[in-house]
Structure formats: C-alpha cells, structure tokens
Amino acid sequence: MSRIERRTLFKAGLAGLAVPALSGVAAPALAAVPPTGTTARYTMTAFTYASENTVHVYDSVDATAFSLLKGPAFKPPTGLSRDPSIMRHTDGRYYLTYTAGWTGNQIGLASSADRVNWTFLGNITIGADGVGNSWAPEWFIDSDGSVNIILSLHYNGTPTGAFQASKITATNAALTSWSAPVPLAGIPSAYIDTFIVKVGSTYHAFCKSTSTKSIDFATASSLNGPYTIWKTGNFVTYDGEGPCLVPLDNGGWRMYFEDFRNRRFWFTDSRDTFRTWTTPALLPGLSGTVKHLTVVRENVEGGLTVPSGSRLLRSVNFPDRYWNAGGNLATTGTAFTVVPGLADANAYSFRAPDGRYLRHYAFRLRLDPAGSGSFAEDATFVARPGAVAGSVAFESYNFPGRYIRHRNLELWADLTANTDLFHNDSSFTAVAP
Template sequence: MRPAFTRRTVLGLAAGSAAAAVTGLAAGTARAAVPASPGVSYTNPLAEQRADPHIWKHTDGYYYFTATVPAYDRIVLRRATTVQGLATAAERTIWTRHTSGEMGAHIWAPEIHFIDGKWYVYFAAGRTDDVWAIRPYVLETSAANPLTGTWTERGRIALPLDTFSLDATTFVVSGVRYLCWAQNDPAVGTGTNLYLARMANPWTITGTPVMISKPTAAWETVGHRVNEGPAVIQRGGKVFLTFSASATDANYCMGLLTASASANLLNASSWAKTPDPVFRSNDATGQYGPGHNSFTVSEDGKSDLLVYHDRDYRDISGDPLNDPNRRTRVQKLYWRSDGTPDFGIPVADGATPRRLSSYNFPDRFIRHWEFRARTEADVAPLADSQFRTVTGLAGGGTVSLESANFPGHFLRHRNSEVWVERNDGTARFAGDASFFARAGLADSAGISYESSNHAGRYVRHYDHLLYVQAVSTATDRADATFYTQ
C-alpha cells in the first residue's frame, strides 16, 4: 500500500479537468478511445490437479489444453471455444506411457503446438528401469482434431549431451524455429540450466545448443538449483522468455529473460535476466509456488493471458512431486508503458480482477495508495490497481470492488472520499462499499459507479483523488467514466 509516489499533472491542468486529456480542446470535450485491450474475467482454478499447463489457441476457434496429470502416466487433452470452457470440457487420453523401456515413467509437462499443418506434443519421460533418466520426446498427428487423431511417436529429441533433460518448448522468431529446454550439465554443476538451439524439423535440433541461463541467484536455488519450464511471448521487437526456478514447493517462482528479436538469440549475451523473480507466492491471496507457465490470448485476441499452476496452501507433507494438488490457473498479463510485461501477483481464487482506466486520462488507473483511492499512471505494484467485481455487499443488484492484493478490502466512500478499507461487517460499510454499475456517463462503452446509498452520486476523480459526488457537467461525467482493462 506504500509504493513510491509522485504527484502528477497533465499539461499543467488538474486531474479533474477533461481538457487536460487533449491539447486545445474545450473542457468537457476530450475523450479516450475504448482500450485496445479491454477487461477480461475468468474463474480460478481452471483445472484441479493439472500441473505444467499449456494452452494453444488455434485457428479453428478452439483452445487446446494439456497438462501433467498426478499419476505421471499419460498425456491428456481437452478443447473448448473459450478459456473458461476448458474447465468443464471432456478430457481425452491421447497417449499412455510404455510398459517397459523408454517413455515408461514420469510423463511430464506436455505442450501442444501446431506446426506446418500438423499437431505436435512435446513431453518429458523417464524409463521403466530408471525413472530419472528423463529426456524430451515428440508425438505427431496430422488430424484436424488432435483429440481424435492417431498419434505417431517421433521419438526422443537427440541432444548432444545425454543427461537429465525436460520441459522442451518451441517458438519462432524472425522466421527461425527454436527449441528451448532445461538440462543438467555435470560440468556446470547440479540442477538444470536453460538451453536453446535451432530446429531442422519439429523433432530435430540443428547446430550447437547454447546455454542462455543457469540458476545462480538465491531465488533460483532454494531446495534445488533450477531453471526450467521455459515459455516465450513476443511484443514490440522483444522476446520475453519466462522460466521457473527453485524447488516445486512454495519456493517455486518465475524468472524472466529478455532479448531483442533482431539479436543473435544463440549468443548467450543477447539475453538479459531480470534480477528478481517476476511472479512468486503470495500469502495475501493464498497462492503458493506459481510457475511452469505458458501464454495464450483472450477470446477476442486483444489480451495476453498467463497460464500457470500453483497450490492453495504453503505446507506440503513429503516430496512436493508426490503432492497431486497443483492446479491450472489463468489471469491477464499486463504491459507497462516501457513495453515490458507486468505479471502482478497470483490472484485469489474465484473471479479474476480487472483494472479501471480513466475515460479522459487513458494512461491512468484507479489504484489505492495509503488506503486512499486515486488515479495514477504507471502503477506499481500492479495489484494496487486491480479490483475484483463481486456481488454487492448491500445486495439489491449492486456490485462491490474488492482489492486484488488485499482481499476483504473494498472501495468504499466515507465523507464523500473513496478509500480502500477492510469490510467490518456493518450495514454502513456494506452500503458505502456497494455501487450500481451503470453505462458510462460519458461513453456507454465504459462504466460508471453510482453509490447505492446516495442516489445520483458517482465515483469520480478530481485532482487525482476519487470522490463520490453528484455529477452535472460534461467534465463531471467524463471524470466519472472508466473502462475495464
């Protein structure tokens, strides 16, 4: 609640003035375009007892979902036309482990990709006679629907170093297809590092692999020395590669490597590692060990989505690998003004939160600071500007806005000022924290919040701060209109 704060004005005008949004326009006439990435909402967890999730949105209108099952004995697949639909979609086993030899144990981390007109599943497997002799393998089908297709085993991906290796993923940058995976090199030390190589075809690498990351920081080496589970998202000429680190308990977390898309990706110096984890356990939301992620996009294609697993408890009895309760979860991935991804925090179970941007100051979002609600650009931490829309505490068709990083705290008005405060269970609080969600007063594509216990008064910003006030002018209506993002 206490990030660094600098008071901002726009073009020297007070935040409550609509004229501040666009130079040369009369007060009350300025407006913002509907956000390019409007708000989305999903309900977590998406799938119980499904770890290492991978979701592929295909051109046929379906999302395809695969993940590790707790028995580590098979590869499952489901599909739906919406992300949320995957939660209840029928699941089919498309391949089962061998009864002897290779691919006979520890079937881990499947990913499904569509490459050159065919479907491929990348996964890791051990041997029946050595369950830790884990290597990467590939399945292929040419069927339009991979759930009903016949899968061919393309076999093991041959790597120069024949050691513990897993979590293969593939991606294309500037027309070149790459394979990235985690592997142990005894010459480097214990644990796993991340390697990258070009591909000659979907099951064969070519050239000499390069190590692009190894676990050295304290947050990468808790319990085990681990860099694993790479996943790639590209934006603005940059390649962002996430990975998971440390043991698979509550210490599990995500790191980030960044490279220019025009750089030589097979040069380790092209990759810069963010010094701290970008996604980690959160006591407030009750989410622990988030990691082994993938990326997909929303149904309208306008929002990037982060897909990952975690647990809803910290303490694990015995080996974490024997605990079956990692769950697949999804939430929106946001982007900072400098073009870098902002992962925020693993949000609480239930409906995912959204952000509310100002109609007349599109770079500013409702956020809390010292418990006072205000509008601000470049909000850090991100979760200060995320609120979950829930059934209104006062009922009667109202809604309440719950803080993402302080569950149980809600936006409420007090003496006409808007604060973020813990629900004390009183009728007074319920009324003050409940609002009627109206079509935006300045733009029906937006949203305005009318107080449930002070009819005609709306949440609006003025000089950065939020108030509940009567609105009468065009400026008032603009200040009381927000977009979900």
C-alpha cells in the same frame, strides 16, 4: 520440471511468458475479439496427478472454463509423458513434445490431425555429451518460421539443480531432424521451466528461479541471448511451477501456473507488460487434477452473433424474468439496444432507452452514461455459447472469465465456477420486445 522429491528442495517461484507492451485499460482498445463467424479456441494438454504417462486434452472458448476433449488421449509406448507442450505446425497437424523420462537425453514427440487421436512419432535425442536429464520441453515458433524447443538440461557431473536453459531447432519441416542444443546465454543455471515469446524484435523469457523462489523476467535481442534479467514477479505465497501464457480477446495475456505443494492450478492476467497482474484465481474445475499444462490459442470458424437492435434478455433458468435497468432480474424487463462493443466492435454493449449503458462497477451491473477511463471496457461483453441451444453468455471484456450472471435476482459479473448452476445462471436468450 523437476523430480517431485527434488522440487521440495527449492520453493518454486513462478515461471512465465513475456507479452507485448499494451495500452493498459484505456478505451477504446485495439480490436482483439475474433470477427463475426470466428471464435477463439483454447486447447490444453496436461498430464494429471493420477498418471505420469498419459496426456489429457481439454477445450475452451474463453481460456477459463475447460472441458475434457479426450482423456487419456495419448500414451507413449514406454516411459513418461510429463509436461506435454502443444503447437500447431504449418502442415496443419498438432504436435506434442514432452518429458520422456526422469533421466536420459531424449524428449518425446507425437502428432495429431484432430487434437483427439495421437500418434507416437518417436523420441528426439539431444545431441550433446553428458546430458543426464532433459526436462520441460516447450515449443517456440520464431518469427522467421523456425521451429524450436526450449528445454532445461542437466549435465552429468554438475550440481543438483543446475539446469541449463537451451534450445534445439528443427532442421527439416517434418520435425525428424534437430540441431544440437544451444545454451541461452544470460539465463543462469539456477533457473528452470523457461518459456519464451517474441514481441516485435525482442525475445522475452520468464524463468523460475530455484534460488530466490521467484519469477524472473528477462529480455534479449536474440533467441540465443544474452538475456538480461529486469524484473521479478514474486508470487511467494504460491509454490508455482509449470507455467504457460496465452493471449486473450482483450489484448491481454493469461499466465497459468501450478501451486505444487497444494496441488492447485492458478491463473493471472496482465495487460501492461507485466507491470501489474490480476489477483491469481483458481482454474475452475481442473485445479487439483491437471499438472504442468500448456495452452495454445487458435481462431477458428464458429462463434455467436447476437441480434442487433432492441432486445429483451431473458434468463434461461427463470424464463419469466429479464434484465432490467436496475441491474436486476425482473418480470418486467428493459428493452436494451444491442450495439457493437464500445471497446471492441466485435463484442457487444447494451444501451438503455435513456441512452445510458449497462456496465459493471465493483462487478455489480448498473446503468451509467458513457464516460471516460475504463467505462467503455466495463460496458463491453464478449458473446459465448450459453448452457442451452439458442442461448448466450456474456463475458466481461476487461475481466476475462467473469460473466454476467444472476444471483439473488441481481446481475453481477462473476468469475465462472464451471458448474451447471453457474452456466444456467449466466445464460440468456435475446428476444424481441
């Protein structure tokens, strides 16, 4: 994070997260969709353009369409609550850390049992001399269970924009005592907004470069470094900052980032260790409202079960129309056999009476015989809650955020708009033939 006046001095690139090596889109993929009786839950914490000292909490089942859980949900007694980062601790409670002021050597700390009601716990003092700014703290839980906060520190007397990526580590389970900051070796002072994950034995850091206006990816064998910069993800058309990344049901990862100059939030997905990314898409509903968000994923009780066997899929808002074999919505529907997903058995695929499967191709739904390549993933859909009780929406497995939706009486895999119209158009009931 940096002060708004200063951010304009350097076109922010994009900072991000590192992810595990994945197998691309080859099917079948390793199962990542939560099993029956559980579902993914994504919790977002953010501050907004309207307020720098209140935190809003949002909720989602698919990491795309977020709804407000409570806002404002937290306000510290004094100071700011910018850049709020959320994690769930071993005590079962949720914790926030956040930028507590434009200047100073402290960051804020708050906790909640339910993600809705938050208690201010106090400020964490950074135990080093000469700290002038303590910005953009992010939780990092190491594989050994240690709780760390990664943050950007500016020391008095150093050039403007010279931030040191550092970590502090909790020295007790109550998170009331913290170590002195340890610099992350190998990450130069021209970087800010560092976010780290560990994959296997390797630490991955994505850092926003204030000089090259890019996202530089780095790896190390130790959290402390030294890190080696190995790749640049240069989203040059987006003045991006405030990034975070979360895992998706298909084994890929989603990165969120803010288009600072234009007040918009974007997301982009990767399934091949950052070699390729999907075209960035606007975060629906919240773009232009939220700033510097963090999203945490949990698997929780719940989720939908679609009855197996022969079913008609009936439109919620056109109840006289059903899916048919032509990839349309028609008064005479096709009785599809609901089977375990071809790419993930915890999702669903739909087999027509002639043995072909419903799949998306160029995002249009159609029937094809089972094939190789991306076919299994194209024909696999994750069940999500529909717009009305008893209905279900089907999210594309390999293009998260896209749902089977009718428009002009045709079936498409469209990116959610997070509107009532879209939710109704993408909601169906599975009924006996």
